[in-house]
Amino acid sequence: MGKLIGEKLKRITMAFISKKRKTVQSKVDGAKQYSLKEASSLVKQVTTCKFDASVDLHVRLGVDPKKADQAIRGTVTLPHGTGKTKKVLVLCTPDKEEAARAAGADYVGLDEYVTKIEGGWVDVDVIIATPQVMPKIGKLGKVLGPRNLMPNPKTGTVSNDVAAAVNEVKGGKIAFKIDKAGIIHASIGRVSFTPEKIAENSQELLNAIIKAKPSSSKGTYLRGVSMASSMSPGISIDTKGFVH
Numbered sequence: 001m002g003k004l005i006g007e008k009l010k011r012i013t014m015a016f017i018s019k020k021r022k023t024v025q026s027k028v029d030g031a032k033q034y035s036l037k038e039a040s041s042l043v044k045q046v047t048t049c050k051f052d053a054s055v056d057l058h059v060r061l062g063v064d065p066k067k068a069d070q071a072i073r074g075t076v077t078l079p080h081g082t083g084k085t086k087k088v089l090v091l092c093t094p095d096k097e098e099a100a101r102a103a104g105a106d107y108v109g110l111d112e113y114v115t116k117i118e119g120g121w122v123d124v125d126v127i128i129a130t131p132q133v134m135p136k137i138g139k140l141g142k143v144l145g146p147r148n149l150m151p152n153p154k155t156g157t158v159s160n161d162v163a164a165a166v167n168e169v170k171g172g173k174i175a176f177k178i179d180k181a182g183i184i185h186a187s188i189g190r191v192s193f194t195p196e197k198i199a200e201n202s203q204e205l206l207n208a209i210i211k212a213k214p215s216s217s218k219g220t221y222l223r224g225v226s227m228a229s230s231m232s233p234g235i236s237i238d239t240k241g242f243v244h
Helices: 002-015 019-026 036-045 094-102 111-118 131-147 162-170 195-211
Strands: 054-061 073-077 088-091 107-109 126-129 173-177 183-190 222-229 235-237
Touching (some): 036 195, 036 222, 036 235, 088 111, 088 162, 107 111, 126 162, 173 195, 195 222
Parallel strands (some): 088 126
Antiparallel strands (some): 054 222, 073 173, 222 235
């Protein structure tokens, strides 16, 4: 009975897939592993949405994220940026506010934003803080932590040089972090990018992830890499060409 229901649901699902979607799916060979160059070109061809979709990499690693020394995280500056203008909040003392604003921070302050965040406001992409104010914003961890917005020295978002930190974020710096399933998900550009820019941004991220390999990791480190846009099939990437 369960098998029959499953087959019926599959037929119903297929019936709702548009002809355009079926055509797109037929362009991706699920049994093939593409080169980074091939995938970067193909992802542009198989995106069906009308807006400038994000292009993402999903990297499955051969580590145990439950172990502190294997909880991979880091930052990387993409050579061509992400194609998205990030909204940046700088939490700092008054003497740093002018430098933060001059660097292009969208929001600058302290107490008023701590209060807003406590009330549920998180309409930003990155939060940068100076070391002096960290004790005051530590209580925001429950709100910011699950959204990966909590400032952290390891990602360069806790810094006395707020201007440099803002410039890096606005210039294409992204943070990456492994999830509980052992996968890193990161946006590396937009569908409007040229295949060359998509490939170069992807390579830069993969280089950073490979560099972050912990010494305690045994066996295959890069277990799988796939590329996809916001609305496209996943494209499996051949990892043999990467040192891991």
